[in-house]
Amino acid sequence: MVRILTHVPTPSNPAKKTGAQTASKSPARSGADSTRKQLMANEVLEHATRLFAERGFTGTSLQDIATSMGLKRPALYYYFKSKEDLLERLIDEAVTGPADELRSIAARTDLDAAERLHAITHHIVTLTLSHTDRFLLLVKSESELSPATRKKFDESRREATDIVAAVISDGVEAGLFRSVDPRIAAFTVYGICNWAAWWYNPDRHGSIEVVADQLADTALAGFIQNRNRSPAPLTTQSAIAALRDDLDRLEASLSPTRHRDRN
Known part of the structure; x- marks a missing residue:
């Protein structure tokens, strides 16, 4: 038995519908x-x-x-999804990218340990001063992180410290740096870099590039081997004293700029 179709849909409507669907899903x-x-x-x-x-x-x-x-x-x-989701995204971006960049600098074979430490310090200062709000957010919101995000943040921070410490260790072994505890020395480098977020003012201190260069020079000068004296191990107290001395010298070098600002 042959079934006769009493109604054949016109192709116009399906064509329009298909076209709309195709447009809405086009790459x-x-x-x-x-x-x-x-x-x-x-x-x-x-x-x-x-x-x-x-x-x-x-x-x-x-x-x-x-x-x-x-x-x-x-x-x-x-x-x-939430305020917590926002914070975790910010933390993730703040710690993942910088760690990758530090690894790249530390792995460069065309630079010796002193040049790599200078480049790393310069990069950290530049990153910190270019994103001061992000840095201060990390400082102020650390206690608000979820356990999972806090763990990731701590691991990334330890990895970044390990990267700097490894470069300093290379410099000690190569005779470029004094005999220092690489990890304590790495904390000293981060102290110099991070403190800049609290005092840097572009109107007073010049461009980020200039400040990053000076702080990298200051950090490096604290470790360079002095051939005229026998090296002494770096203790926590001596590291802090050296950092204070470096910051005093930096403040003194910036004082002419501050004097002009007052006038």
């Missing part, structure tokens, strides 16, 4: 949507970084972040 449109979402997410991160650094994590709400962007709070949930 070009999908890529544009993804790029737009990423740009907006980055803007949310920038506003969150500033507010977290100014007010602390606890003192900042999602509503504060939304208000600073001229948005309603529900709009933020399209980009981040």
Whole structure:
């Protein structure tokens, strides 16, 4: 028995529907949507970084972040699930990228240990002063991290310290540096770099590049082998004393600039 079709759908509607579906799922449109979402997410991160650094994590709400962007709070949930999700993303970006960059510098075979230490110190200072809000956020929000994020943060910080310590150890073995405890010396380097976030003012101290060069020179000078005296082991007390001495010299070198500022 032959079944006769009483109605044959016209191809126009399905064609339109298929075309709409195809357009909505086209790679070009999908890529544009993804790029737009990423740009907006980055803007949310920038506003969150500033507010977290100014007010602390606890003192900042999602509503504060939304208000600073001229948005309603529900709009933020399209980009981040919660305030904690925002903080963890910021921490991840702050520790993962820098560690990779330090490893790259430390692995360079065209530089000796002194040159690598100078380059590493310069890079840390540049990164810190280019993203001061992000650095202060880490300092102020460390106690607010989830156990998993805190573990990742601590591991990344230890790895970064190990990288600097290994370069210093290479310098000691090569006879370029005094006989120092590499790990204590690495803490000294980070002390010099991180402290800059608290006092640096571009109007007073010049460009980040100039300050990074001077601090890298200062850090390196503390370890260079003095051929005219026998090397002495670096203790915690002597490391702190050396750091204070270096900072005093740095302050003295900047005082003419400060004098001009006062006038």
